[in-house]
Amino acid sequence: MTALAFLASALAFLLxxxxxxxxxxxxxxxxxxxxxxLALRATAWACLALAFALSLQAWGPVFGAIGWVxxxxxxxxxxxxxxxxxxxxxxxxxxx
Amino acid sequence: MSKGFRQSQATLHTxxxxxxxxVLFVVFVTxxxxxxxxxxxxxxxxxxxxxxEPARVVRGAQALLQRxxxxxxxxxxxxxxxxxxxxxxxxxxxxxxxxxxxxxxxLIDANGAKVTARETRGxxxxxxxxxxxxxxxxxxxxxIVGICxxxxxxxxxxxxxxHKKIFRDFFTFRGNKGQRSxxxxxxxxxxxxxxxxxxxxxTGLVTLMTLLMPWAAIANYTDPTSFGxxxxxxxxxxxxxxxxxxxxxxxxxLRDAERRLGAPVDFISVTAPGDASAQILLSQSTRGALSxxxxxxRYDGVSGRLRWAxxxxxxxxxxxxxxxxxxxxxxxxxxxxWVYFLCGIGGSxxxxxxxxxxxVKRRERLPDPAxxxxxxxxxxxxxxxxVAGFPxxxxxxxxxxxxxxxxxPARAEAEINAMFVLWGALLLHAxxxxxxxxxxxxxxxxxxxxxxxxxxxxLATNRGLPATLAAGDATLAGVDLTLLALGLAYAAIARAxxxxxxxxxxxxARASA
Numbered sequence: 001m002t003a004l005a006f007l008a009s010a011l012a013f014l015l016x017x018x019x020x021x022x023x024x025x026x027x028x029x030x031x032x033x034x035x036x037x038l039a040l041r042a043t044a045w046a047c048l049a050l051a052f053a054l055s056l057q058a059w060g061p062v063f064g065a066i067g068w069v070x071x072x073x074x075x076x077x078x079x080x081x082x083x084x085x086x087x088x089x090x091x092x093x094x095x096x
Numbered sequence: 097m098s099k100g101f102r103q104s105q106a107t108l109h110t111x112x113x114x115x116x117x118x119v120l121f122v123v124f125v126t127x128x129x130x131x132x133x134x135x136x137x138x139x140x141x142x143x144x145x146x147x148x149e150p151a152r153v154v155r156g157a158q159a160l161l162q163r164x165x166x167x168x169x170x171x172x173x174x175x176x177x178x179x180x181x182x183x184x185x186x187x188x189x190x191x192x193x194x195x196x197x198x199x200x201x202x203l204i205d206a207n208g209a210k211v212t213a214r215e216t217r218g219x220x221x222x223x224x225x226x227x228x229x230x231x232x233x234x235x236x237x238x239x240i241v242g243i244c245x246x247x248x249x250x251x252x253x254x255x256x257x258x259h260k261k262i263f264r265d266f267f268t269f270r271g272n273k274g275q276r277s278x279x280x281x282x283x284x285x286x287x288x289x290x291x292x293x294x295x296x297x298x299t300g301l302v303t304l305m306t307l308l309m310p311w312a313a314i315a316n317y318t319d320p321t322s323f324g325x326x327x328x329x330x331x332x333x334x335x336x337x338x339x340x341x342x343x344x345x346x347x348x349x350l351r352d353a354e355r356r357l358g359a360p361v362d363f364i365s366v367t368a369p370g371d372a373s374a375q376i377l378l379s380q381s382t383r384g385a386l387s388x389x390x391x392x393x394r395y396d397g398v399s400g401r402l403r404w405a406x407x408x409x410x411x412x413x414x415x416x417x418x419x420x421x422x423x424x425x426x427x428x429x430x431x432x433x434w435v436y437f438l439c440g441i442g443g444s445x446x447x448x449x450x451x452x453x454x455x456v457k458r459r460e461r462l463p464d465p466a467x468x469x470x471x472x473x474x475x476x477x478x479x480x481x482x483v484a485g486f487p488x489x490x491x492x493x494x495x496x497x498x499x500x501x502x503x504x505p506a507r508a509e510a511e512i513n514a515m516f517v518l519w520g521a522l523l524l525h526a527x528x529x530x531x532x533x534x535x536x537x538x539x540x541x542x543x544x545x546x547x548x549x550x551x552x553x554x555l556a557t558n559r560g561l562p563a564t565l566a567a568g569d570a571t572l573a574g575v576d577l578t579l580l581a582l583g584l585a586y587a588a589i590a591r592a593x594x595x596x597x598x599x600x601x602x603x604x605a606r607a608s609a
Binding site: 002006016017020022023059062063066067069070071072073074076077079080083084 | 267271284291431436
């Protein structure tokens with residue numbers, strides 16, 4: 001359950017990250033279309049909500065809230081590192 | 097929001113951060129290490145066997161006390177957990193008893209036997225240093241740390257105002273761009289760990305609140321003890337009966353108390369042991385409870401019956417207790433403890449990168465980079481001595497734990513002195529060498545010290561990494577693996593600084609090509 005909570009938060013931030021023009025462009029060589037960005041962000045919020053539910057399951061009501069914040073911070077940090085430091089297999093898209 | 101306001105906040109952020117940054121860095125680093133206080137305590141005394149059954153330690157403690165201090169006024173027993181290095185006892189000799197010959201305390205190992213282990217402060221050193229520093233009276237250091245924490249809160253809040261694109265630049269990192277990369281990095285560790293940084297700074301101030309803001313208590317209570325009694329009510333005292341009666345088995349009382357509390361107990365005190373009026377007070381451990389102010393139970397020492405339970409705390413006391421608990425993270429299981437530790441590293445990197453950013457930003461604007469003004473040089477050298485030198489000195493403390501002779505008098509203090517001597521030498525080194533060389537050498541030294549420590553343990557102790565992994569001892573193996581990982585990280589940073597070509601030299605090289 002704990003691992004799933006961490007995974008759901010990391011997935012949420014991966015989707016948030018890919019919804020930005022900068023990282024969508026880097027990975028898919030084109031800016032993120034508006035509707036896709038909306039869908040990505042909506043799924044990301046759903047993942048954060050899922051992570052909250054999983055955290056409550058894993059740690060109980062008192063520590064669950066703290067545990068959720070822990071999953072959010074570590075998910076965001078993991079994705080930040082991944083998006084910025086995992087090298088691209090194809091040349092990056094450049095805006096402008 | 098006007099530009100003037102944001103600019104004023106940026107200035108406030110820069111100077112509130114710089115002025116106390118060095119103290120904040122050492123407080124952050126030692127606080128981060130203190131999340132592994134118990135693990136480091138175990139690491140620091142490799143001769144002690146691992147505790148698997150805490151009740152056995154308590155039985156051993158009772159046997160020892162009954163043998164060595166039967167007529168004592170009171171006994172105190174720390175109940176270890178499976179993460180602790182050992183249990184310990186100390187006692188207050190009874191009135192009229194001959195003055196204590198020798199020790200009035202002892203260490204109890206996993207088997208309940210009295211042991212002598214190497215004298216060390218271990219992980220407790222990091223914990224105490226975090227708010228009491230060293231060589232300074234504790235109230236002075238707590239004022240220093242408290243004022244710095246206040247500045248930290250100002251720096252965090254003004255930093256949020258200054259960093260206008262928190263969400264838009266959330267995932268942004270522009271590498272190899274000099275000052276811009278430093279700023280992106282500083283923003284990233286600050287924003288990613290923001291909930292932690294805000295929580296830890298605010299709750300850190302709460303732990304010191306009665307020292308920093310004593311006026312409400314002074315104005316309303318003439319006697320400070322009556323205020324304390326109101327906050328932490330104690331069981332009524334029982335006069336000594338002066339009639340001998342055997343003490344009940346403490347392990348049985350411990351089991352009953354833990355069942356009633358629904359949580360482990362970490363401290364037992366016995367008043368008038370061996371007398372018909374004996375009382376046993378048990379305090380619940382903060383492991384598994386958010387509040388650091390945990391309930392206590394008192395049992396009759398002869399019948400073993402429950403006599404008193406501490407009343408439930410008021411809302412304000414509970415809030416303060418929960419905040420202090422949140423700060424210390426004693427409730428945390430392995431997963432949350434790791435996040436605490438990584439956030440602590442993030443906070444240390446945030447302070448360190450902020451300090452370095454101050455000089456990176458000004459270096460680019462220096463009229464004569466070969467002869468920077470005194471203030472610039474001072475900040476740059478202090479940055480090296482603190483950011484690179486202090487962690488090296490802390491690893492030096494761990495090395496002193498391994499290398500100092502076991503029979504050395506005042507050995508625990510000698511370990512700490514060794515750490516300060518090394519740190520002093522590194523501060524001096526930072527002022528004597530060229531700045532880039534000093535960075536590389538000190539970061540490289542930290543890496544070497546970190547990487548060599550687990551190797552030394554493998555050769556010189558029977559608690560090396562292969563042994564602890566084979567025994568499934570995740571705590572000790574975790575310490576060694578963390579030291580290795582930190583060593584590799586320091587080596588990578590030292591290498592990057594060594595290979596780094598400053599922006600000015602790069603443009604010159606391009607121009608001449």
